[in-house]
Amino acid sequence: MASKPPRDSELEAILEKVREVRNFDFRNYKRATLQRRIERRMQATRCRTRSAYLALLERDPVEVTTLVSSMLIKLTSFFRDREVWQTLEQSLVELIRQRPEKELRIWSAGCATGEEAYSLAIAAAEALGPGNPGPELKVFGTDVDEDAIATARRGVYSPEQLENVSPERLARFFVRTGNSYTVRKEIRRGVVFGVNNLVSDAPVSRIDLLLCRNVFIYLDSDLQKRVLARFQFALRRNGLLVLGRSELIPFAARLFRPVDLSRRIYRKDGDVEVSTTTQDRLPPEPSSLPRLIEPAVIDTERPFLRNLLDSQPCPTIATDNDGTVTLWNRAAARLWNRNEGDVLGKKLSALGLG
Ligand SMILES: C[S@@+](CC[C@H](N)C(=O)[O-])C[C@H]1O[C@@H](n2cnc3c(N)ncnc32)[C@H](O)[C@@H]1O
Structure with a gap:
């Protein structure tokens, strides 16, 4: 039996400080990432030892906030993982066909600065086609990071951030203002952003398509299971769950039926005992x-x-x-x-x- 590594008491003390000041619990996040992020902050603040950094956290709540922001890794892009999007575009056409005149609810959980949620709204608008009444589209974009959600709500992106967006989509769904691009009103209207902790807040309900990509890689297996169990309730029967390409979680296949494992796409069967x-x-x-x-x-x-x-x-x-x-x-x-x-x-x- 593999024995657990000894607990690192200074790291635990740092996580406890974060919990006390910011009410955010990182104890079930993967330690390697947290350690790298703490080391980065130690360099930036010129703290040579963990205990010196802990002392800084004790006297400076702003540093606690900076550390939390650094530990919540927000790397993202529009239409990230092109191959998955090709499949998603087909799934959206199918979902729209299944729910004519009803509401189609899509959730980007852990959406960081909003690129994934807007990509979903754009792909859904394309799948719906012009002049098609179809279902009412609602895309929810949530993240625990307040600053990321504020950026998402602004919907303004630089040309570098729009690298994966085709010229046709850029022209149709964005307005150029100076050297940046703003998501058009027609798309923004259907997207609602909110701060939501996937571990402790109520999930968004009655979801037809749920993307939670590149979030589980930061969680330990216990927390992964807890969040997946919550997604069971968030999804409607037959709703689709999409995880990130590097997130092959065996437990997911116990709660959901794998539809396309290579793209990490699952379906809720409603078959729980x-x-x-x-x-x-x-x-x-x-x-x-x-x-x-x-x-x-x-x-x-x-x-x-x-x-x-x-x-x-x-x-x-x-x-x-x-x-x-x-x-x-x-x-x-x-x-x-x-x-x-x-x-x-x-x-x-x-x-x-x-
Ligand atoms: C790497 S980004 C993924 C963004 C997007 N889903 C993608 O794949 O491009 C991970 C996001 O998960 C968010 N996150 C981490 N823990 C979370 C939690 N407990 N609840 C909600 N969001 C969380 C982080 O703030 C971060 O924005």
Whole structure:
């Protein structure tokens, strides 16, 4: 059995400081990336040792913010991974055909500065074609980084950032202002940006196409599972999930049906096994309910079924075929005093519920 590397107490102290000051939990992010980013900040601030850098973080909250921004890597581009986009363009045509006159909801989760969300809106507009009433298109772009979302909302990009955009698309979907390009109103109208933490905030709901690319590479396998379990709820039945090219996560194939593994495209089957646990006697209702999920910034709508489950007194847990928790209602949270965010993606048998 592979033994875990010893914990690096100074690194843990830095992550704890970040959690205390910015309420952001990096403990389940991959350590190698975090370490590189911390070293970079140490060089920039001329701190020779980790303890000197920790002391700087103690006295300078601005440096904590700079470190968080540096640890959230926001590398992105329009139509990133051309091959995947060719498949996505076909998928969009198919989705539009399946949902005539309805709403087509697309989510770019971890959208950084907005290029992926706008690429989706452009590809969807092309798939819809001119003069086609079709479904109403809504693209949600979310990220935990507030500055990145502010940039996304502005929708202004340099020629270098638009390298992957063809001259035809540039002319049709952007307006040139000086040496930069602004996404046209017709596209911006259908795109909503919001700050949202994929780990702790409520996911956007009733999604037909969900892109979460180049985010999972930064998370450890425990956190990957928890976020994937949340995507189960975000997607409509038959909705598509697209991960990044370098993100082959075996757990994804347990929750979703692989459609095109080489392009990391999966489909939600709605085929999860639901097991219900009832208790005759529930503990007394606490005066304030534990906060299960933060309110969604851009979409507070919850599926009817979820509300129903949360309002009933009976603790209800859903697992997949492998025994991994995919749902945990409020009554379950009360009974076992564990928030849904803490248990999603974990093995039910490992929770020690007795
Ligand atoms: C490398 S970018 C990916 C951008 C785009 N999806 C792409 O593939 O080009 C990763 C993004 O994930 C965001 N991110 C990391 N952890 C997150 C979390 N817990 N919730 C939401 N976004 C997160 C980062 O802020 C960053 O903008």
